[in-house]
Amino acid sequence: MTLLLVEQKFATGKGLDLIALVIIWALVLYYIYLKKGEVWIRRLPALDFIDESIGRAAEMGRPVIDHIGGGSPSEENAPATVAGLSVLGYVARLTARHGVELISPMQVQSTIPMAQDVIRTAYTMEGKGDVFEANMEEMLVWAPSNANLVALIQRKRPAVHIIIGPTWHEVMQTLEMAGRLGAVNIGGTNRVIQIPIVCAVCDMSLIGEEIFAVGAYLSKTKSMVGSLAAEDWCKIATMFFSILGIVLATLGPSFVKPLTDLFLW
Amino acid sequence: MAMRIVRRQVPLVLTFLTGMIYVSEWFVRETVLTDMTTGIANFIQTATVFVFLFSTINLTVIHVARIRRQLRGPKQLREIFLSSFLLAMIYIVGIVSAYYTVVRGWKLPSATPEYMWWYNNWYLSSSATAYAGTLFYIIAATYRILRIRSRESLVLIIGFFIALLYTTPVATSYIFGLSSLGEWLDRIIVTAANRAIMIGVGIGAILMGIRTLLAMETGYLGAREE
Numbered sequence: 001m002t003l004l005l006v007e008q009k010f011a012t013g014k015g016l017d018l019i020a021l022v023i024i025w026a027l028v029l030y031y032i033y034l035k036k037g038e039v040w041i042r043r044l045p046a047l048d049f050i051d052e053s054i055g056r057a058a059e060m061g062r063p064v065i066d067h068i069g070g071g072s073p074s075e076e077n078a079p080a081t082v083a084g085l086s087v088l089g090y091v092a093r094l095t096a097r098h099g100v101e102l103i104s105p106m107q108v109q110s111t112i113p114m115a116q117d118v119i120r121t122a123y124t125m126e127g128k129g130d131v132f133e134a135n136m137e138e139m140l141v142w143a144p145s146n147a148n149l150v151a152l153i154q155r156k157r158p159a160v161h162i163i164i165g166p167t168w169h170e171v172m173q174t175l176e177m178a179g180r181l182g183a184v185n186i187g188g189t190n191r192v193i194q195i196p197i198v199c200a201v202c203d204m205s206l207i208g209e210e211i212f213a214v215g216a217y218l219s220k221t222k223s224m225v226g227s228l229a230a231e232d233w234c235k236i237a238t239m240f241f242s243i244l245g246i247v248l249a250t251l252g253p254s255f256v257k258p259l260t261d262l263f264l265w
Numbered sequence: 266m267a268m269r270i271v272r273r274q275v276p277l278v279l280t281f282l283t284g285m286i287y288v289s290e291w292f293v294r295e296t297v298l299t300d301m302t303t304g305i306a307n308f309i310q311t312a313t314v315f316v317f318l319f320s321t322i323n324l325t326v327i328h329v330a331r332i333r334r335q336l337r338g339p340k341q342l343r344e345i346f347l348s349s350f351l352l353a354m355i356y357i358v359g360i361v362s363a364y365y366t367v368v369r370g371w372k373l374p375s376a377t378p379e380y381m382w383w384y385n386n387w388y389l390s391s392s393a394t395a396y397a398g399t400l401f402y403i404i405a406a407t408y409r410i411l412r413i414r415s416r417e418s419l420v421l422i423i424g425f426f427i428a429l430l431y432t433t434p435v436a437t438s439y440i441f442g443l444s445s446l447g448e449w450l451d452r453i454i455v456t457a458a459n460r461a462i463m464i465g466v467g468i469g470a471i472l473m474g475i476r477t478l479l480a481m482e483t484g485y486l487g488a489r490e491e
Contacts, residue, residue: 009294018292028475073485074309079473086484109320110313114485116323121486137327142320146395169399176402190466192459200406208462209469215476215484224481231472238464 015265027233031226039229044217046186046204050087050162053184054094057159063101065158065178066091067149069189070107071166073114079212080190081111084165085118086215091162092122096131105143105152107170116140146170153177164188164211167198175201188214277480284478328352424450 031039057064068084071077088104095102104119106112119139123132132139143149150173153161161178163171167189175185179201187198188206198205206214209231216224248256283305290298328349365371413419430436431447476482 011292011294014292021288024471025475028472028479032479032481074313079470079477082473082477082482082485086482089484110316112320112323113316117486118484137330140327142324169396172399172402172406173395176406190470192462192466195462197403197406200410209465212466212469212473215473215482221481224476227472227476227481231468234468234472235465238468 013264016262024230024234027230028227031229032223035226035229036222038222039225041213041217041225041228044206044210044213046188046202046206046210047087047214047217049184049204050091050160050186051094053160053186054091054098054100056184057095057100058098060159062159063103063156064091064095064160064162065103065105065153065156065183066162066164067105067107067143067174068111068115068165069163069167070170072108072110074110077166077190080166083190083211083214085111085114086218087162087164088115089118089122090218092119093126096123096126096128101135102139103141103152103156103158104139105141105149107144107149109142109144112140112142146173149174150177153181153183157181158183160184160186162186164206164214166191167194169194172197172201273483273486276486277483281478281480284474324352325356424454 054064066088068081068088071081071084073081092102092104094100102119104115106115116136120129120132123129141152143152146169149170153174154177158178158181161175161183163174163185164187167187168191171187171189171194175187175198179185184204185202186204187202188211189195189198190208190211192208195207199207213228213231216228245256245259248259286298286301286305289295290302331349332353407425410418411422411425413422427443427447427450430440430443431450437444437447473482477485
């Protein structure tokens with residue numbers, strides 16, 4: 001009876017999803033609470049380069065432009081938008097510390113209050129909340145179109161131009177313009193179609209899922225770093241199942257059927 | 266202390282609860298959960314309207330402050346004055362037209378010949394110019410990376426030339442095997458790399474979601490306290 005009720009209530013075709021999700025949660029919790037985040041993570045040169053480039057901006061007396069692309073926090077690119085905001089918070093702390101002008105153009109209106117809070121918190125933590133309040137209107141700019149962004153870059157002539165987040169074709173225009181003006185370009189996106197452009201134009205770039213590791217990498221908190229190890233195990237499992245799928249598909253349809261049937265469970 | 270709870274703890278708890286409801290609704294057929302997610306979606310829509318309102322007020326305050334500062338004198342602000350002034354004018358026109366069309370019920374013609382003239386000759390041509398600029402940028406950037414600095418970049422350049430020649434009909438008709446080699450690169454190598462990146466992005470997004478639900482990823486709150 002109970003089993004029948006469970007069967008009625010449980011959505012069909014999602015059994016494998018549930019198992020995978022439970023395993024991922026278990027891995028994350030294991031690495032956070034049992035391993036205490038004692039894992040090694042490789043360097044992300046693009047993020048290490050942010051410190052150096054903002055130091056360069058301080059020496060040159062030119063501003064830093066950091067924007068997060070055209071994603072919003074309420075759609076499929078929300079994780080990348082959050083990653084972009086994490087970087088913005090880190091950059092804002094560095095600019096506040098070194099006394100460098102920060103300009104953060106936002107393409108989507110709904111990200112403005114979030115970015116405002118992120119930058120305000122960063123400046124307050126560096127003891128320069130008054131600097132943010134006095135310069136908020138220059139620091140946080142609404143730039144809905146690519147023409148706005150390009151014109152802003154041309155006017156301000158930044159020493160460093162950072163674009164990390166979900167990006168569309170604005171990435172090409174802004175990065176190329178900033179590059180021509182002698183700015184250091186640091187970019188990263190989760191959108192596959194824009195990744196080659198980011199790699200081609202940027203001095204330092206983050207590819208694909210690397211932007212999701214930004215928060216963990218920059219905060220260096222053990223729990224966050226631990227969750228990156230869980231991510232790696234998920235990738236290894238994906239590779240294993242991909243190879244298994246290739247082998248079974250090569251052997252014949254009857255071999256691969258048990259594997260595909262799992263998705264119907 | 267109370268402020269800290271409101272600004273930090275409450276959003277984290279709300280994020281966790283909302284996330285768990287959405288995750289449960291995906292797996293369980295239960296009317297209560299469906300109703301809850303519908304309610305949350307409606308609430309998010311309503312809240313988004315408030316965010317737009319807040320952002321609009323915020324922008325107005327920012328640009329009015331700019332205009333006032335410019336009017337008081339500093340010459341270095343002149344460059345941003347025009348954009349702020351134009352935006353303020355557009356706001357005023359928008360508010361007035363919204364009043365007459367929405368409140369007073371006036372009907373505006375949607376596509377008069379004058380409007381279409383502006384649209385075709387100004388808007389479309391400006392858009393085309395912007396996209397054409399992107400194209401030249403892409404070409405310039407592509408050729409800039411074609412420098413042999415390492416073994417990897419050598420492989421990249423070889424792949425680039427094969428792909429370049431593969432897309433030209435003359436080369437494919439004169440060079441034996443180029444067509445099948447280009448197709449193999451496109452279908453196998455490029456697709457494999459794309460899928461690998463997409464799988465990585467998918468896993469990264471799931472893990473980021475879990476970190477957000479567990480209140481570890483707080484970048485969106487701007488509150489990373491040490």
